[in-house]
Amino acid sequence: MAEPASPENGTTRVAVQLAPMSVPKASDVLADELRERILRGEFPEGTALPPERELVTQTGMSRATVREALRILEVQGLVRIKTGRAGGAFIQRLGEESIASSVDLLIRGRNIRLAALHETREAIEPSCARLAALHRTDDDLAALDRANDSIARDGSLGEFLQANVDWHVAVAVASHNELLNGFMLALSRAIYTSTDNQGFVDSAVRQTTAQAHKSITEAIRAGDPEAAVRRMQRHVHGYAEAVMAVEDRTSIDVEA
Structure with missing residues (x-):
């Protein structure tokens, strides 16, 4: 609202209100500048940034x-x-593990529901299988075979779960899509961490899992993307339904 005219000079004063201003920290400004230059490729992987003393001067x-x-x-x-x-700050290339760490922080920080994790997996993993059937190499097939061999062994629960994660991640690796690989790494870890595996994974589940994985692997080996997609869809959907059924029963028992 304008104030009355000043009797002295005839001017009108206007009351101005300013919102609080957020001023970025100097360290954030410098990190942003260096980050953009790194992402633009100005510093190749392995390059050493100037020493701290020189950065202070610059x-x-x-x-x-x-x-x-x-x-x-x-x-x-x-x-x-x-x-x-010989220390200092050396440029390194972001990899699938960086993607997985970021997705993992999001999952844990937002307390993403187990059902949502399975929904995401059902949306992503058939695409991984399709791409794997199109782009897999001999090394990719060898990794899948090693994981299948580990799953078939009569090992501990922990060994079985790790082999299971290894197989699913190996399918994503065989897709040769770094984003899918990173997402699957985080999803697989989160799903198996969140699941009551002790009460769910019995000998029947192990046998069904081993058979499904071998069937999908053979479709990938044969270069048959349609079969790989169908078999992966059936596998992840069936697994999700079984896990959620166990989770529902556990919730009912706890509430009772």
Whole structure:
């Protein structure tokens, strides 16, 4: 609202209100600048960034600010910090593990429901199988065979679950799609961590899993994407239904 005209000079004063302003931290500004240059490919993998002292001189920022910016980049997987005489910050390429870590943080941070994890897996994994049938190599098939051999062994529950994760991840690797690989790595870990495997995985489940995996592997080996998709859809949907049935029974028992 405008104030009355000043009797002294005839001017009108207007009451101006400003919203609180968020000023970025200097370390965030420096991390953003370095991140963009890394992602643009200005620094090849393995390149050493200038030492902290030189970065302080170049940027005019404090050593603590420079150090915090480098820690941000390290957490994001863009640099690897080495200590010692030959130490420093070295550029590293983001890989599937970085994708998996980010997805894992989202799953845990948002407390994503187990049902949602299975829905996502049913949407993604048949596509992995289709691409695997089209692009698999001899090394990919060897990895699938090793996982199948481990699943068929009469090992501990932990060994079976790890072999199961290894097989599903191997299918994603065989798709030669880095995003799908990262997503499946995170999804597989989350699903098996969230499932009451002790009360669910019995000898019948192990046998059914082993048979399904072999059938899907053969479709991938034969280069038959349609069969790979059908068999993977049937496998992951059946597994999801069985797991959720166990989860529902457990919830009812607890509430009772």
